[in-house]
Amino acid sequence: MVVPSVSQQLAAIRHTLAKTVVPALDADADFAREQAGLVLASLDWAMDVVESEHRYEVVEHTDYRDLLSSLLAMAPGDDVGDAQAVLDATAESPHDLAGLREQTRALKRDTDAVFTLLARQDPAVALTARQLVSRVAVRQTERELAWTRMTGFPRNVAADVAGVLREQSRGAREPAA
Structure with missing residues (x-):
């Protein structure tokens, strides 16, 4: 069994949000889309610095x-x-x-x-x-x-x-x- 690294875990979370959660949001859910974008940006930052x-x-x-x-x-x-x-x-x-x-x-x-x-x-x-x-x-x-x-x-x-x-x-x- 291979235990995923923190970077791999964050990348998996980001992928799921970007490919599954964000597209499922209503087109007129501007605030929810904005918040999802902020979460994705935060994950991008965390993945950039965690190592x-x-x-x-x-x-x-x-x-x-x-x-x-x-x-x-x-x-x-x-x-x-x-x-x-x-x-x-x-x-x-x-x-x-x-x-x-x-x-x-x-x-x-x-x-x-x-x-x-x-x-x-x-x-x-x-x-x-x-x-x-x-x-x-x-x-x-x-x-x-x-x-x-x-x-x-x-x-x-x-x-x-x-x-x-x-x-x-x-x-x-x-x-x-």
Whole structure:
């Protein structure tokens, strides 16, 4: 017995809706047809990103872990709260998606706290911190645009999420002032 993948399940649902359910709707059922179109578009989006979801989270985890490490290296003394403990605790990323997301949220929270501390430091330190954060923000924006390209909200995004993640996986580990 072969168990279908999530992508295959979504494709089967989409096929059934498009070939059986939508044609069966009354021709004057405009709202129902519109809603069915939105469901199909949502399935198209899910099928586009589902295979990349774990890799997306791994790349984001790596970016924020590297950024926090770089910011901590610039931080003065003990004013960083539990950021070092969070960095240490995230040395090995979990294999499950929920655990990975939880760690990444903690990394982002502490990155924000350490950045806020550094932004009040010497102007040169603050500038370097802003540059590091900006690099990671640009990478995150590239991922998010590719992730949402099929939703219709970002216009003219050609890059697919798998390609962006492949490229970012190769070019990871940018921070370090």
